[in-house]
Every structure is written in structure tokens, then in C-alpha cells.
Amino acid sequence: EIQNGLHDELNFLPPNPHPTATRDHCQHHPEPRPEAAAAVASGSDRASRCYGASHHHSPTGKVPSRNQTRLANGQTEVHHRPKRGWIWNQFFVLEEHIGPDAQYVGKLHSNSDKGDGSVRYILSGEGAGTIFIIDEVTGDIKAAKSLDRERKSHYVLHAQALDRYTEEALEPKSEFIIKVQDINDNAPKFPEGPFAVSVPEMSEVGTSVIQITATDADDPTYGNSARIVYSILQGQPYFSVDPKTGDDGIIRTALTDMDREAREHYAVVIQAKDMAGQFPQKNYQLYVAESAQVGKPVGKIKANDEDLGANAEIKYTIINSEGANTFSISTDRETREGVISLKKPLNYERKKAYTLHIEGTNTHTDPRFTYLGSFKDSATLKITVGDVDEPPVFSMEYYIMDVYENAPAGTEVGVVTARDPDSRNSPVRYFMSNKEEEAAGEEGEEEAVGVRYFTIDGDSGVIRTTRPLDREAQPWHNITVMASEVDNPSLLSEVAVTAQVLDVNDNAPEVATDQEVIVCESSRPGQVIQTIAAVDKDDFANGQRFSFALPSQLPANPNFTLKDNEASIVARRRRFNQLTQELYRLAVVVWDGGEPTLSGTSTLTLRVCPCYGHGRARTCQGEAFLTSAGLSTGALVAILLCVVILL
Numbered sequence: 001e002i003q004n005g006l007h008d009e010l011n012f013l014p015p016n017p018h019p020t021a022t023r024d025h026c027q028h029h030p031e032p033r034p035e036a037a038a039a040v041a042s043g044s045d046r047a048s049r050c051y052g053a054s055h056h057h058s059p060t061g062k063v064p065s066r067n068q069t070r071l072a073n074g075q076t077e078v079h080h081r082p083k084r085g086w087i088w089n090q091f092f093v094l095e096e097h098i099g100p101d102a103q104y105v106g107k108l109h110s111n112s113d114k115g116d117g118s119v120r121y122i123l124s125g126e127g128a129g130t131i132f133i134i135d136e137v138t139g140d141i142k143a144a145k146s147l148d149r150e151r152k153s154h155y156v157l158h159a160q161a162l163d164r165y166t167e168e169a170l171e172p173k174s175e176f177i178i179k180v181q182d183i184n185d186n187a188p189k190f191p192e193g194p195f196a197v198s199v200p201e202m203s204e205v206g207t208s209v210i211q212i213t214a215t216d217a218d219d220p221t222y223g224n225s226a227r228i229v230y231s232i233l234q235g236q237p238y239f240s241v242d243p244k245t246g247d248d249g250i251i252r253t254a255l256t257d258m259d260r261e262a263r264e265h266y267a268v269v270i271q272a273k274d275m276a277g278q279f280p281q282k283n284y285q286l287y288v289a290e291s292a293q294v295g296k297p298v299g300k301i302k303a304n305d306e307d308l309g310a311n312a313e314i315k316y317t318i319i320n321s322e323g324a325n326t327f328s329i330s331t332d333r334e335t336r337e338g339v340i341s342l343k344k345p346l347n348y349e350r351k352k353a354y355t356l357h358i359e360g361t362n363t364h365t366d367p368r369f370t371y372l373g374s375f376k377d378s379a380t381l382k383i384t385v386g387d388v389d390e391p392p393v394f395s396m397e398y399y400i401m402d403v404y405e406n407a408p409a410g411t412e413v414g415v416v417t418a419r420d421p422d423s424r425n426s427p428v429r430y431f432m433s434n435k436e437e438e439a440a441g442e443e444g445e446e447e448a449v450g451v452r453y454f455t456i457d458g459d460s461g462v463i464r465t466t467r468p469l470d471r472e473a474q475p476w477h478n479i480t481v482m483a484s485e486v487d488n489p490s491l492l493s494e495v496a497v498t499a500q501v502l503d504v505n506d507n508a509p510e511v512a513t514d515q516e517v518i519v520c521e522s523s524r525p526g527q528v529i530q531t532i533a534a535v536d537k538d539d540f541a542n543g544q545r546f547s548f549a550l551p552s553q554l555p556a557n558p559n560f561t562l563k564d565n566e567a568s569i570v571a572r573r574r575r576f577n578q579l580t581q582e583l584y585r586l587a588v589v590v591w592d593g594g595e596p597t598l599s600g601t602s603t604l605t606l607r608v609c610p611c612y613g614h615g616r617a618r619t620c621q622g623e624a625f626l627t628s629a630g631l632s633t634g635a636l637v638a639i640l641l642c643v644v645i646l647l
């Protein structure tokens with residue numbers, strides 16, 4: 001029973017708990033929409049129109065209240081039944097469906113179904129199991145065959161819900177109707193002819209000659225497929241025909257003073273045309289290869305309009321979501337064709353066909369002719385996607401791999417995978433392109449040309465090293481991997497692979513010796529001479545955290561030391577003299593923070609000179625003078641010796 005009227009979704013609810021409700025209650029409810037009523041009920045009595053699929057009527061005319069049973073003595077017994085109910089959408093199926101898949105009709109659902117798969121849905125009746133199939137778990141109904149509304153306009157079926165484990169009926173068997181929705185697939189037809197009629201000469205204009213009514217097998221209650229307009233193709237200007245739809249088709253005289261003695265016979269040809277018949281045909285087919293480019297036209301369709309100029313302008317629209325999501329249509333202003341273009345890439349392996357419902361509408365309408373109905377028509381276009389042999393497709397757009405430096409040859413770096421996207425799923429072979437970028441190694445530029453650091457297994461796509469790698473020499477390698485089908489090696493695809501060489505702590509740190517260490521003659525004990533720095537070729541994770549010390553195996557240096565194992569050189573005695581000793585050697589050990597810890601020993605040269613100025617920036621006076629004069633220390637000593645000899 002349907003409560004609260006019929007809506008887009010029909011809810012078959014539990015029986016009315018009010019025992020006074022009777023069939024007379026139908027008089028106080030509005031009639032349901034015709035299409036909704038046709039979808040769920042047959043019959044024309046008031047109970048059917050009010051309560052949908054309820055067809056059990058009392059022969060006495062007085063119907064017991066719901067939830068009651070009439071007893072033999074005339075009394076009624078009230079029953080308290082558990083609340084159950086059918087829930088389903090109204091069911092329509094489009095005729096002449098040409099899609100590759102079964103057409104979705106609707107869904108049965110009982111409110112006893114909790115979604116755990118314990119409910120089993122059964123369909124019986126006209127076409128059940130042959131035309132209409134049902135998913136026993138979900139309740140989805142599909143039409144497996146193309147239907148013809150003119151042969152059969154509706155199907156009466158029965159639904160039942162059972163407990164999957166006990167086979168107990170969860171709902172009583174309920175009747176419903178699947179209505180076949182009309183498309184304009186029938187042209188109007190006249191009765192057998194030709195006809196011979198007569199009209200008195202000198203008849204007034206508009207005198208009725210004959211009425212010939214055409215018929216159309218399409219559904220007169222849906223759209224304009226069966227609404228007919230008449231026009232005269234031959235016989236003007238002597239005769240005319242009323243173009244209005246309906247049962248007119250009346251041929252009338254159009255001229256006065258028609259004289260039999262001047263002309264006795266006229267041949268008149270009348271055309272009957274349904275108002276939806278603007279497309280030359282209702283079903284079209286189009287082949288589009290899956291390699292078609294997005295944004296490019298893939299086909300055309302045209303609706304005919306016998307008007308001229310602006311009155312013949314047509315706007316095309318794809319009215320179903322399946323078509324509109326993947327294709328677009330625009331109007332060619334010159335040819336008035338609908339140009340169909342691709343919005344999204346096609347994939348034959350995922351979807352082999354599309355069905356487009358295309359509507360053509362006049363953009364300019366005259367209000368005087370609105371009584372003729374809507375100036376539009378529709379057609380169905382089936383697009384078949386063509387399979388194209390495509391090259392292999394890699395699983396990723398690019399790959400980033402890593403491998404530790406110094407790893408032995410044959411170490412696995414990573415794997416690439418590609419597959420044949422076509423349905424035949426041809427095997428794929430892998431190889432490396434000559435476009436691989438490789439840096440020169442320690443052997444020199446010429447020797448490194450053509451050296452391959454990596455190789456790939458042709459069957460599995462596993463990439464391995466061919467020699468140990470050195471991160472300090474080249475931290476990144478760019479590889480181009482190619483894939484081809486075994487059955488068609490000419491179909492190639494490529495992918496970029498970047499291999500990062502990971503660092504291991506294989507380089508000992510060193511003290512930077514690019515800056516000279518100056519010791520002023522006036523230095524005092526404990527004074528910081530200079531702060532030194534260390535360098536490490538390894539990555540930051542294996543370096544940059546340094547500690548310093550003097551070699552433990554050497555005697556204590558009486559002149560210099562390091563401050564608290566840091567990088568500061570500190571003087572241990574007072575006053576240095578350049579003439580007594582100009583140069584000192586200081587060995588420094590530096591450790592990195594990598595794993596394992598590595599150390600290096602560097603020897604620094606410290607130069608004594610007289611200083612001037614303040615702070616850390618000190619310049620030897622003599623050096624500054626000699627530099628400005630362009631003389632070195634050796635030259636100065638030679639000059640002094642010459643002076644001594646002369647004296």
C-alpha cells in the first residue's frame with residue numbers, strides 16, 4: 001500500500017495501523033501521477049489508484065480495515081504484524097536499446113534488508129529470467145533484451161524477498177509493472193489510397209473536400225512522437241490542408257472561382273509528419289578509435305529543418321550523463337550539423353561502447369505556433385570504441401631509486417614494470433636506451449665514454465649495478481628504460497629512472513690548509529693563534545661534526561696546543577722571534593661523526609712574524625713592506641749579505 005501519495009520513489013509501507021481506514025478513504029486523496037501509477041499498478045478501480053499494487057478486493061464491496069480479519073460471525077479480529085515493506089523505484093525501460101550492456105531498469109529493496117546479504121530477491125512473471133534479470137543480493141533489475149513498445153507496452157511481474165538461509169518469505173509476493181518507454185521509431189501512416197473525391201465548382205474558399213487522418217504507432221501520451229502535422233506537397237495553390245495536430249487532415253479549397261470547364265481534375269499530395277521526426281533516422285552508429293585525441297571532432301550528426309534562415313538554426317545537446325561525461329557536441333553554423341568531440345580519453349579495455357541521447361532544438365521559436373508543441377527532436381547515437389594496438393604502459397610516470405656507493409657489481413637497484421594495455425596482454429621486454437647520461441669516472445673522460453653503470457633484466461625489469469659506484473664522483477644517475485611488446489617490437493614506450501647513490505663513510509676528514517697560520521712575535525701563553533676548519537667529501541650525515549686533537553703518539557708540543565679538543569690553536573709560551581725560528585710544524589688529528597668513525601692527520605705550517613694591528617686579522621710587517629716593494633724574503637737576505645761584504 002502506498003501512503004502519502006506517489007512520489008519519484010515508491011515506498012511500499014506496512015499496513016495502516018488505524019483500523020477504521022477503508023477503501024472509501026481513496027476519495028479524499030488526489031490521484032497519483034499517471035506515469036507513476038502505470039509503473040506500479042494495473043487496473044482502474046479506486047483502490048488500485050490509491051493503494052498502488054493492491055489488487056485484493058472484497059466481493060461485498062465493503063473492505064475490512066487493514067490489520068483486521070473478517071470472521072464468520074461478521075466480527076473483525078485485529079492483528080499486530082511486524083512492520084515490513086517493499087521499497088522500490090518506479091520502473092521504466094527504454095525501448096529499442098542498442099547498448100552493449102544490459103539496460104538498468106530499477107532496484108527492488110525490502111526494509112528487512114540490512115545489507116548483510118541475508119535477503120534473497122526473486123523475480124517472476126512476464127519476461128522474468130529471459131528479458132528481465134535480477135541480482136538476488138542487491139535487487140537490481142536489468143533488461144537483457146531490446147524491447148519494442150509497439151509490440152508490448154508493459155510487463156507485469158512479481159517480486160518476493162526470502163531469507164537466504166531459511167527460505168522463509170520476508171515479504172508477501174507483490175505485483176508491479178515495468179513500462180516500456182517510447183522512442184520515435186514509427187512514421188505516420190495514411191489509410192489505403194489513393195482517394196478520388198469531388199467538390200462543386202465555384203465553391204467558397206475553405207470548403208471541405210475530404211478528411212484523411214494518419215495514424216502513428218508511437219505512444220501518444222509521451223512526447224511528440226505521435227503528434228502529427230499535415231502539409232501539402234502537391235496541389236497548391238488550389239487546395240490547402242489544416243496543419244494542426246489531432247484528427248484534422250482536412251483538405252480544403254484555397255482559390256475562388258474554380259471552374260470545372262477550365263480544369264476538371266487535380267492531383268493533391270498530402271504529407272503527414274510527426275513532430276519529433278526532425279532527425280532523418282532515430283538510431284545512428286559511429287566508430288571511434290581509442291587513440292582519438294581529446295578535444296578533436298570524432299563525428300557528426302544532422303537534424304533536418306525545412307525552414308530557412310534563423311528559423312532553421314538548431315542547437316544540439318547530449319541529454320544523458322553517460323554521453324555528456326565523455327563527449328561534447330556543438331553546432332556547425334554553416335552546415336547546421338552537430339559536431340561530436342571527445343572530452344576524455346577513450347580506453348577500449350575499460351569501456352567498449354557509449355550510448356548518446358542527442359536532442360536537437362530550434363533556437364528561435366514563434367509564439368504563434370506553440371500549439372504545435374515543442375520544436376525539438378531526439379536521436380540515439382551508439383559509439384563503438386575501436387581497439388588500437390598501443391605500446392606498453394609503465395606503472396609509474398617516472399621512477400626514483402637508490403643504491404649505496406661501493407656496493408658490489410650486481411647489486412639490485414630497483415625494478416620497473418610495464419604492461420600491454422590491450423586485451424591480448426602481450427609480454428613485454430625491457431632494455432636501456434642509449435640516452436642514459438653517465439659521468440666520467442676516475443679513468444678519465446675518454447675511458448668513461450660508453451661505460452654502463454647499470455643493466456636491466458629484459459624479462460623482469462630488475463635494474464642492477466655493473467660496477468661499484470662512487471657518490472663523491474657522481475651522486476645521481478639518469479637512466480632511460482624502454483619497453484616493447486614481444487609481439488610487436490616497433491611499439492615502444494620509455495620512462496625516466498633516477499638512481500641516487502647513497503653515501504657511506506668512506507672518506508677521512510682533513511684540516512683545511514688553504515689559509516696560512518700566522519704567529520705574532522708578541523703572542524702570549526693561552527692566546528688563540530687561529531681557528532682551523534676541517535673538510536670531508538662524505539655526506540653531511542657522515543661528516544660535518546668534527547673533533548680535533550694533537551697526535552697522542554708524539555711528545556707534547558712545547559709551543560702550541562689545541563683548546564679543549566676544539567679547532568683553536570693556542571700558544572703555550574711567551575714571545576716568538578722570527579729571526580730565531582720563522583716556521584713551526586704542528587700535526588693535527590681530526591675525526592668525523594660518521595659510522596664508522598674515520599680520522600685524518602694533517603700537518604700545519606705556522607709562520608712567525610712581527611704583527612701590527614689588533615684582533616685576529618694580523619699581517620707581518622716585513623711581509624707587507626716587501627710585498628709593497630715587490631721583494632721577497634730571499635731577495636732581502638741577499639741584499640743584506642752584499643751590504644755586509646761591502647762593509
